[in-house]
Amino acid sequence: xxxxxxxxxxxPESMVFxxxxxxxxxxxxxxxxxxxxxxxxxxxxxxxGLYKLPLPARIGSEAAAVVQAVGANVTxxxxxxxxxxxxxxxxxxxxxxxxxxxxxxxxxxxxxxTVAASMLKGFTAQYLLxxxxxxxxxxxxxxxxxxxGVGLILCQWAKHLGVTVIGTVGADxxxxxxxxxGCAHVLNSRTDDIVAKVKELxxxxxxxxxxxxxxxxxxxxxxxxxxxxxxxxxxxNASGPVPAFEPHRLAPKGSLFLTRPTLVHHIxxxxxxxxxxxxxxxxxxxxxxxxxxxxxxxLSQAREAHEALHSRATTGATVLIP
Numbered sequence: 067x068x069x070x071x072x073x074x075x076x077x078p079e080s081m082v083f084x085x086x087x088x089x090x091x092x093x094x095x096x097x098x099x100x101x102x103x104x105x106x107x108x109x110x111x112x113x114x115g116l117y118k119l120p121l122p123a124r125i126g127s128e129a130a131a132v133v134q135a136v137g138a139n140v141t142x143x144x145x146x147x148x149x150x151x152x153x154x155x156x157x158x159x160x161x162x163x164x165x166x167x168x169x170x171x172x173x174x175x176x177x178x179x180t181v182a183a184s185m186l187k188g189f190t191a192q193y194l195l196x197x198x199x200x201x202x203x204x205x206x207x208x209x210x211x212x213x214x215g216v217g218l219i220l221c222q223w224a225k226h227l228g229v230t231v232i233g234t235v236g237a238d239x240x241x242x243x244x245x246x247x248g249c250a251h252v253l254n255s256r257t258d259d260i261v262a263k264v265k266e267l268x269x270x271x272x273x274x275x276x277x278x279x280x281x282x283x284x285x286x287x288x289x290x291x292x293x294x295x296x297x298x299x300x301x302x303n304a305s306g307p308v309p310a311f312e313p314h315r316l317a318p319k320g321s322l323f324l325t326r327p328t329l330v331h332h333i334x335x336x337x338x339x340x341x342x343x344x345x346x347x348x349x350x351x352x353x354x355x356x357x358x359x360x361x362x363x364x365l366s367q368a369r370e371a372h373e374a375l376h377s378r379a380t381t382g383a384t385v386l387i388p
Contacts, residue, residue: 069159070368073122075115078372091137091163098149098164102182103157104128105371105384107304112155119155126157128186130178140166148172150181152189153330158368160388167336170343175351183383184357188346191220193332198325199275199297203228206268208276208291210284211304212249213240213381219355220277221248226354232267234260236378243381255284264291272296282306294320301327358382
């Protein structure tokens with residue numbers, strides 16, 4: 067079968083589309099044929115070596131698929147079932163073996179493309195809004211990269227929960243998209259004074275939480291946007307990792323809180339995974355959150371997909387078609 071592998075970590079050019087052998091599924095595993103594969107920023111971290119994997123590495127952490135075979139002890143799913151999964155590295159391939167407990171059985175009404183475009187990003191939005199900082203109706207929050215894959219889902223969901231969203235985008239061309247997807251106010255992170263604008267919009271108080279997937283470029287200003295005892299949630303590194311940080315700096319800024327959450331700790335069991343999926347699928351089915359796939363590439367074009375992602379020209383979700 068065909069798969070993308072990385073033999074030497076690096077840029078998009080380090081991904082090789084090649085033939086590999088896939089063993090039969092082991093005990094407690096299932097073999098799946100991918101129908102649509104999600105593209106996420108964590109894939110670029112695996113490719114570059116920021117998050118290290120054994121080499122040669124297969125990358126990709128999300129897909130919609132059809133079960134082809136099951137290993138010993140597997141009873142949750144059977145061949146022919148449509149499933150989705152996240153947080154199993156190796157999705158950039160025609161087929162894969164995954165732990166059976168990771169598989170989420172899909173309702174008939176949801177499309178493969180919606181699943182591959184929404185599960186990792188939607189699961190992230192779910193834990194951010196409901197577990198990392200459980201937002202409350204009437205609050206005003208700040209979301210960076212509001213027109214990105216996670217941002218579009220997070221902002222729509224937050225609005226649905228009664229929250230006023232201040233979103234940032236990297237270009238004026240993305241402003242209308244963010245406004246149409248949950249943001250009450252949109253700022254340009256390249257040209258606007260984000261701190262001054264946020265303070266103006268909050269009568270000088272600041273926001274109780276900042277959701278920041280950008281990393282290095284926005285970290286300092288994000289802290290200054292927070293209200294007293296506010297929470298800084300840094301959950302991505304699109305501009306690079308945040309430099310070393312002295313915790314005592316949080317005190318004079320208002321006894322701030324800082325967290326660096328990751329999805330793996332929020333879906334540790336089949337039950338947690340299914341509960342998160344059910345919550346996401348319900349809000350999608352209600353129409354409160356719409357999933358926008360704006361970029362589609364063949365699996366063999368994974369390099370082009372990553373180049374587009376790095377250019378910050380993409381909006382919404384990007385998917386690969388095997």
